[in-house]
Amino acid sequence: xxDLAAQARIxxxxxxxxxxxxxxxxxxxxxxxxxxxxxxxxxxxxLAVRTLGLDAHWTLEGATFVxxxxxxxxxxIGLRGLGAAAQAIALAGxxxxxxxxxxxxxxxxxxxxxxxxxxxxxxxxxPSLQAMLRFIFTLGAIGAGLAIPSHLARRRGx
Amino acid sequence: xxxxxxxxxxxxxxxxxxxxxxxxxxANAALRVGRALMECGASVSVTRLGVTMTARGLGAxxxxxxxxxxxxxxxxxxxxxxxxxxxxxxxxGVNHRLxxxxxxxxxxxxxxxxxxxxxxxxxDRLIRExxxxxxxxxxxxxxxACAAFGRLLGVDGxxxxxxxxxxxxxxxxxxxxxxxxxxxxxxxxxVAFVAGSIGGWGARLLxxxxxxxxxxxxxxxxxxxxxxxNAQTDIMEGYPTVGSARAVAVGMMMxxxxxxxxxxxxxxxxxx
Numbered sequence: 001x002x003d004l005a006a007q008a009r010i011x012x013x014x015x016x017x018x019x020x021x022x023x024x025x026x027x028x029x030x031x032x033x034x035x036x037x038x039x040x041x042x043x044x045x046x047l048a049v050r051t052l053g054l055d056a057h058w059t060l061e062g063a064t065f066v067x068x069x070x071x072x073x074x075x076x077i078g079l080r081g082l083g084a085a086a087q088a089i090a091l092a093g094x095x096x097x098x099x100x101x102x103x104x105x106x107x108x109x110x111x112x113x114x115x116x117x118x119x120x121x122x123x124x125x126x127p128s129l130q131a132m133l134r135f136i137f138t139l140g141a142i143g144a145g146l147a148i149p150s151h152l153a154r155r156r157g158x
Numbered sequence: 159x160x161x162x163x164x165x166x167x168x169x170x171x172x173x174x175x176x177x178x179x180x181x182x183x184x185a186n187a188a189l190r191v192g193r194a195l196m197e198c199g200a201s202v203s204v205t206r207l208g209v210t211m212t213a214r215g216l217g218a219x220x221x222x223x224x225x226x227x228x229x230x231x232x233x234x235x236x237x238x239x240x241x242x243x244x245x246x247x248x249x250x251g252v253n254h255r256l257x258x259x260x261x262x263x264x265x266x267x268x269x270x271x272x273x274x275x276x277x278x279x280x281x282d283r284l285i286r287e288x289x290x291x292x293x294x295x296x297x298x299x300x301x302x303a304c305a306a307f308g309r310l311l312g313v314d315g316x317x318x319x320x321x322x323x324x325x326x327x328x329x330x331x332x333x334x335x336x337x338x339x340x341x342x343x344x345x346x347x348x349v350a351f352v353a354g355s356i357g358g359w360g361a362r363l364l365x366x367x368x369x370x371x372x373x374x375x376x377x378x379x380x381x382x383x384x385x386x387x388n389a390q391t392d393i394m395e396g397y398p399t400v401g402s403a404r405a406v407a408v409g410m411m412m413x414x415x416x417x418x419x420x421x422x423x424x425x426x427x428x429x430x
Contacts, residue, residue: 024303
């Protein structure tokens with residue numbers, strides 16, 4: 001019971017900050033006021049699904065793929081009246097899952113390894129490579145998860 | 159002089175030349191629609207559709223559309239006459255409201271037709287009048303997004319405030335540099351350094367235990383998430399050239415951002 005409450009708190013925490021990040025980037029991308037609320041909802045939903053997946057011991061890439069797929073599907077069905085804007089809202093909702101921090105970690109690690117007096121380069125290369133691969137696969141998971149529903153529905157909108 | 163005048167009059171009366179002029183104006187209007195879409199963050203397939211719908215709505219036939227990363231080419235036809243025109247594309251940004259408005263314009267022209275003058279006028283009006291959020295709100299919201307991202311990555315409360323400040327100042331600095339026409343990759347390095355330094359030093363001064371992550375989180379506004387997903391979309395939809403170009407641009411952007419963060423972290427370590 002305690003575990004369940006703690007888990008719910010974690011999900012709510014991730015959903016709240018996912019929604020906040022999606023809405024913030026929505027302002028940067030010039031979404032209108034109503035769309036911003038939907039971006040926040042999409043971000044919260046995506047992060048909640050991903051957190052539940054991670055709690056179920058899925059990989060980050062797998063949980064991110066399912067979260068993007070679910071967000072795009074819900075947007076496609078629930079916001080069908082908005083046409084192409086529904087896809088844009090789903091994309092904005094998935095932006096908080098873009099693993100930019102992994103890419104930065106990988107590049108900073110590579111900078112260190114490539115220094116002429118690099119110490120323990122062999123030990124440092126593995127985390128950097130791992131971060132780079134996680135960035136690539138997670139980004140691929142978001143792209144695939146977003147694209148599949150609209151291609152299956154043949155309703156990519158304009 | 160009157161001989162030249164007569165020659166011009168004769169040219170104007172030439173139906174082939176007249177058709178060429180009409181087609182050129184139609185092609186240019188359709189290409190302007192495509193350029194606006196690309197610059198607003200639309201994928202290649204959407205841009206192609208926008209160009210095609212506009213040109214057809216204005217009465218031209220379509221022979222081919224080529225959408226590149228930095229230019230769009232269009233060949234239109236009328237009976238036996240064809241003409242090819244090209245337009246350059248500026249910086250690829252994201253502007254959702256303008257994107258949707260331009261799509262609506264193309265759809266309207268495709269459905270109801272129109273004139274070249276009305277399409278050009280409507281497009282100018284949309285570019286000029288489509289609402290944008292105030293710059294202070296964009297800066298603050300971007301800083302808030304970075305701070306929220308930071309929380310998702312596990313930064314603590316003090317670092318949250320530092321990242322909020324760093325991201326806000328970073329976005330304002332980016333806007334000012336864009337207005338001055340500075341190269342986007344250089345902007346990425348400079349903004350990453352400034353935003354990362356503010357995030358890192360601020361987190362340290364506030365007693366945070368996640369200084370390194372605060373440095374990275376404050377510069378996450380530079381991660382080109384939409385171009386990165388657009389790159390995949392373009393490749394999936396059969397346009398690997400533009401998709402690859404977008405992916406390379408994303409990679410370059412992040413290398414420059416990482417350089418800025420590396421400098422910021424170096425200064426932080428030196429000041430420890």
